[in-house]
Amino acid sequence: MRRDDSDLVESCKKGDLCSFNELVERYQKMAYNLALRMLGDSYAAEDATQDAFFSAWKNIRGFRGGNFRAWLLQITANNCRDQLRKRKRHPAIPLESLPFEPKAPPSSESPEDYVLRLEMTAQIEEGLASIPPQQRMAVILCDIQGLSYEEIAKVMKCSLGTVRSRIS
């Protein structure tokens, strides 16, 4: 039987790490994808996500209930902001952005479709990278992760009006 988030959080507050790891399994893909789209580098995204789960586990007793997903994404978003700030101070080229040998397309996809998909993804990522971080975060949460405006407002700690103006 699938336990709901609030039930798992209550167990976590009593020190049950297994319950927390169940939450990790549930939201790790979402948190990682948010970090990846924000930072554009898989290693940095892994670090930001791992740090977010560590912080969440350390501070779970301070979580006052409500939407766990929004709380976790808020921590991930803060980590991403920190990383971007650090990157601004000490700019470096991630290894991933250097030219690399293309991978073979999956068998279910024709080579043409595969190349088109890669190009489209690259263009979207380029477009996302060109907008300011706060706006990028709102777009990722709304149009990629499919969060509601209310959840986005919680994650970004701002009003609904601000969310609306950032997405417009």
Next chain:
Amino acid sequence: MWAALGIFRKDNCSKTKPKLSAYMDRRLNPQELAEVERHLANCHSCQKELDCLETTVALLHRLPQVLPSRSFRIAQVEPSSRRTAMPLLRLATAAAAVMLVMAFTADLTNLFPTSPSSLDQEGGPSSTSYWGDIDGKDAESPTAENQTDSGQISSDNASDGPGSEEDLEATEAGWVRPLEYGLAGLVILLGGVTSGLWLKSKGSQKQRRN
């Protein structure tokens, strides 16, 4: 008149365009919704903008969700039974630093009197020789003979010899510098040890995470 109408439409466009995202997400109130729909029915440019926005959002939806290459599950870490000296070291470093600042401030504002020259002029012991004396017998001032039964210092020896007012001044002037150097050394030593231990613990934490 056409020009005025053009400006009016432009003004409406600038009001409508920021609302297109919210319109797509059905986040407009009924009044705003009616306004936007009315404008879209007559404005080709805004209709085009809306189509473009819908295509972009559709592309964003098609962006694949990337699977992380590893799990972010947290491993059970047994709490360390060994007590760490870090809090104590940090406290000691802070205390030494505060004392150093206080000593420097007092020295700079002349709270410690520094005038041993009067002794030199009167042929008394120089500040260097005085340091030699202070370790010896003379340093034991006031002596037993100089004390009255009630335990007070007699006035005969109040103006000359060790234990006099000038001597006390010289003593104060003498220990200020060694105190400052000692405290500075202590701050550097404690700060170094604390930073070293902190870096070591941070490194081991990172290793544990990986």
